[in-house]
Amino acid sequence: MFYFDRSFIILIPALLVAAYAQYKVSSTFNNYSRYTSRNGYTGSQVARMLLDASGLYDVPVELIPGKLSDHYDPGARVMRLSQEVYYGNSVASIGVAAHETGHAIQHKERYFPLVLRNSIVPIANFGSNASWILFILGFMFGIRGLVSLGIILFTGVVVFQLVTLPVELNASSRALKILERRSILYGDELEGARKVLGAAAMTYVAAALTAIANLLRLIYISRDRD
Incomplete structure (x- = not known):
């Protein structure tokens, strides 16, 4: 099986970066x-404050199971925070809550990379499942x-991961x-966040590198079998 051939070497650097990340x-x-x-604010309080300050009064802040499972759902227009972030009043919890609020604001302002990412989600999801098959x-x-066709579909996954980078950084x-x-x-707290x-x-950088490495692997395997 070609899963275990020498092309796997292409993945090693990306996997090391992913593990470290x-x-x-x-x-x-x-x-x-x-x-x-x-x-002393909690993550949910900060999220609510920032949403309201941005005019997003109708975006609820909900509790979701899991660790670091926090996300903003643009389809449902809901902010979901993990228990540690929702109830936590730490620098880390506030930083994560504010980051997710940043996504809600991006959505409101139709930040182009976010609009582009959302538009290619179905393609990326289909490509990640169907490309290798x-x-x-x-x-x-x-x-x-x-x-x-498998290579073309997986290229959509790579594009999605690359577009995700500016969305998350912004x-x-x-x-x-x-x-x-x-x-x-304040000061040291902000630096911690x-x-x-x-x-x-x-x-997200690691995810993009892994996707690129997998695409290169597919191309290498296809040419090696010609």
């Missing part, structure tokens, strides 16, 4: 979860068209500026 985001979040903010079937039955930038401007976090969001950004 996961370690970094977990350790950084856990570290700054121990630092209670001076104002089509690729494998193409090799099994010697159908070159299926191999090429949301973090917005969050830090708002936290500073509204005096929700910056480190938490910076570590989180590494996971």
Whole structure:
């Protein structure tokens, strides 16, 4: 099976970056979860404050299970925060809550990279599920068209991951500026939130690198079998 051939070497650097990114985001979040903010606001309170300040009164803030499962759902127009962030009054919790609020503001303002990302979500989801299946079937039955289609579909996954980068970085930038401007976090607290969001950004960089590496692997395998 070509899953275990020499092409796997292409993935190794990206997998190492991904492993480090996961370690970094977990350790950084856990570290700054121990630092209670001076104002004592919880993540849900900060999210509500920032949403209301942006005129997003109709966007609810809901509790969701899981650790670091926080996200803004543009389809339902709902902010969902994990228990640690929702109830937490740490620098880490506030930073994450503000970041997700940044996405809600992007959605309101129709920030172009977010609009583009949302528009290609169905393509990316289909491509991530179907690309390898089509690729494998193409090799099994010697159908070159299926191999090429698999590569094309996976290219959509790569585009999605690349577009995600400016969306996430912009949301973090917005969050830090708002936290500073509204005096929700101060000095060293703001720096702590910056480190938490910076570590989180590494996971998106790692995801993009992994997607690119997988695409290169598909191309390499297809040419190696010609």
